[in-house]
Amino acid sequence: EYIKAFAPATVANVACGFDIFGFAVDEPGDVVELRRRDEPGIVITDITGDGGRLPRQADRNAVTVVMLRLLEKLGRSDLGCEVVLHKNMPLGSGMGSSAASAVAGVFAINELLGQPLSREELLPFAIEGERIACGSAHADNVGPALLGGFVVIRSYQPLDVFRVPVPASLHCTLVSPDIEVNTKDARYILRNEVSLKNAISQMGNVAGLITGLMKEDFGLISRSMVDVIIEPVRAILIPEFNEVKQAALESGALGCSISGAGPSMFALSRSRADAERVGQAMQETFAQAGITGVVHVSGI
Numbered sequence: 001e002y003i004k005a006f007a008p009a010t011v012a013n014v015a016c017g018f019d020i021f022g023f024a025v026d027e028p029g030d031v032v033e034l035r036r037r038d039e040p041g042i043v044i045t046d047i048t049g050d051g052g053r054l055p056r057q058a059d060r061n062a063v064t065v066v067m068l069r070l071l072e073k074l075g076r077s078d079l080g081c082e083v084v085l086h087k088n089m090p091l092g093s094g095m096g097s098s099a100a101s102a103v104a105g106v107f108a109i110n111e112l113l114g115q116p117l118s119r120e121e122l123l124p125f126a127i128e129g130e131r132i133a134c135g136s137a138h139a140d141n142v143g144p145a146l147l148g149g150f151v152v153i154r155s156y157q158p159l160d161v162f163r164v165p166v167p168a169s170l171h172c173t174l175v176s177p178d179i180e181v182n183t184k185d186a187r188y189i190l191r192n193e194v195s196l197k198n199a200i201s202q203m204g205n206v207a208g209l210i211t212g213l214m215k216e217d218f219g220l221i222s223r224s225m226v227d228v229i230i231e232p233v234r235a236i237l238i239p240e241f242n243e244v245k246q247a248a249l250e251s252g253a254l255g256c257s258i259s260g261a262g263p264s265m266f267a268l269s270r271s272r273a274d275a276e277r278v279g280q281a282m283q284e285t286f287a288q289a290g291i292t293g294v295v296h297v298s299g300i
């Protein structure tokens with residue numbers, strides 16, 4: 001038996017929704033291949049695209065640890081399989097790299113077992129993968145990687161996750177500069193307190209972004225893509241952040257911010273053509289500072 005599963009990159013936070021908003025893009029994404037073997041237990045036979053950085057032992061790699069937990073939960077620890085992981089995006093890029101791997105892993109093993117669990121039931125296992133990979137159990141990458149589209153994590157305890165429709169023509173530009181930001185570090189530098197003034201601004205934008213998406217009101221989406229809490233602190237981790245953001249807005253983006261914990265930056269646009277033009281402007285601005293940025297344009 002053989003299963004091949006793909007899980008996409010995701011943009012977490014989406015400006016104002018730290019830890020509560022995320023959406024999936026079409027590509028890039030990670031791929032997990034599973035092959036049944038006669039002996040029980042999970043073994044990693046190969047990992048490509050990680051430059052040898054991820055652990056090869058099944059009990060140390062987040063992807064296989066979550067598979068092992070799932071098998072244990074289902075009383076199927078007798079199952080034997082070989083795992084190949086293809087990393088198609090850089091680690092620490094802010095594109096939900098660890099989430100894509102964990103989601104592809106739990107999805108693949110669930111398929112191999114004949115789908116005993118729904119996608120919603122797989123979510124807690126994928127979240128556990130995030131805890132192992134970067135020390136925090138946020139769901140704004142694994143949620144959209146598993147469910148697709150734009151996802152809201154209304155509550156973590158209990159977990160309450162739902163999808164929000166978006167305008168059909170809405171496109172995302174994702175630009176990944178060739179620098180690395182560790183998610184743990186990018187969370188560590190955040191302040192624990194928020195002023196009432198900033199909380200009010202952020203709540204207004206959260207409400208505005210969701211309403212704008214649902215009503216297909218691009219003006220409202222644009223006005224709401226503002227983050228007064230996280231972005232001002234994290235922007236210092238990304239060289240040329242302000243210049244790249246300005247270039248995106250000047251070339252017609254609805255809004256632009258940090259993708260997840262960064263250093264990738266994303267912009268939303270009202271059409272693919274706009275998103276492509278925005279990508280070019282962002283890439284050129286990074287290039288002026290000697291930074292190479294890889295651009296992905298995708299529907300949502």
Ligand code: HSE
Nearest residue numbers: 012019138140260261
């Ligand atoms: N919400 C998380 C953060 C996403 O911003 O730290 C990490 O990809």
